[in-house]
Amino acid sequence: MVFGFYVIFHGHYSPGGGFQGGTLLAASLLLVRIASGTKIANLQFKDYLATPYAAIGVIIYFGTGLLALIMGGYFLDYEQLPLPGLEGADLRYWGILIIELGIGLTVMTVLVLIYDNMVKGEDYA
Amino acid sequence: MKVLKLLLILVFALLLLFAASDLPFRGKADNQMNQRTSMTGTEVPGNYYIREAYNDAHTPNIVTVVLGDYRSIDTLGEQIVIFTAGMITFLLLRNRREDDER
Secondary structure (H helix, E strand, O other): OHHHHHHHHHHHOOOOOHHHHHHHHHHHHHHHHHHHHHHHHHHHOOHHHHHHHHHHHHHHHHHHHHHHHHOOOOOOOHHHOOOOOOOOHHHHHHHHHHHHHHHHHHHHHHHHHHHHHHHHHHHHO | OHHHHHHHHHHHHHHHHHHHOOOOOOOOOOOHHHOOEOOOOOEOHHHHHHHHHHHHHOOOOHHHHHHHHHOHHHHHHHHHHHHHHHHHHHHHHHHHHHHHHO
């Protein structure tokens, strides 16, 4: 899980980013689910939370773009984001980081969601 | 029939090898993909990305800048595709379970 966060946050300097880091985070959650079953894994990450979190990830990305649009720039133009104490290129740096976090959240929760739904489907079939 | 299949595969392999022999070498400076302008004479966008990516976003990784900044709407689409895939499994498996209970 630490390595997943490392891949997301270090994506600015080395290969990596939201998709890869989100997959690693999902792997850390899925290993617990495979090893110890749904009941214990639900203590770590509740299965009904996966869908809203995935939606929140999309909203983070879209909201960042929309906020830039509202503040007077183009859609997803990070230079217009209202973050204090930053300007120009540094603002783009943080904008990219925010959307990578949104992507990571969505990828992680969607992978967990797919696994959970498959396991539940087998139980009832 | 078997001989015909093998012959077809062989012919196709030879065709691919013939095509591959005409490919340009990797990393050669005067290849078309390394040129500053495209075949129609317009400037290649990758040129601008390589020169200005660090100045625009203060991020050393050009791939991150292209994916996250210049091509960010494409990345938003990718994220929505993944989200949709999750929603599809959610909806499909949910429906089947309710049908079983009836």
